[in-house]
Amino acid sequence: MFDFGFWEIVMVLLVGLIVVGPERLPGLARTVGLWLGKVKRFVRDAKSEIDKELASEELKNALDKQNAMDDVYEIIEETKRTAGEVKQSLNNGIESNNTPQADKTISTNRDENPNRKTAS
Numbered sequence: 391m392f393d394f395g396f397w398e399i400v401m402v403l404l405v406g407l408i409v410v411g412p413e414r415l416p417g418l419a420r421t422v423g424l425w426l427g428k429v430k431r432f433v434r435d436a437k438s439e440i441d442k443e444l445a446s447e448e449l450k451n452a453l454d455k456q457n458a459m460d461d462v463y464e465i466i467e468e469t470k471r472t473a474g475e476v477k478q479s480l481n482n483g484i485e486s487n488n489t490p491q492a493d494k495t496i497s498t499n500r501d502e503n504p505n506r507k508t509a510s
Contacts, residue, residue, distance in 0.1 A: 410418050
């Protein structure tokens, strides 16, 4: 963030010594240190809160994706049930057509067809 080298810090201390004076410089240094500590704690706490918010947002997104997948699984299961019902009804229809009564009805219906051409 900020890049302060050794010589920049020495220059600030010398200017502070000249401007403030030797008797008030320790008190000023302590006050500046306290304020810097407060600023660092504030930045750390803000960063921590932002990280928590991001983590909760990621968790919320993951839960939303899971709920979407649950909906997809429900659709798949419903489709499987419907396909099973259709298969069952088709099997029942085929079985009812394979009975002797159905064969007799079909053969008599062929004989009764007036549009049927007969071979002469």
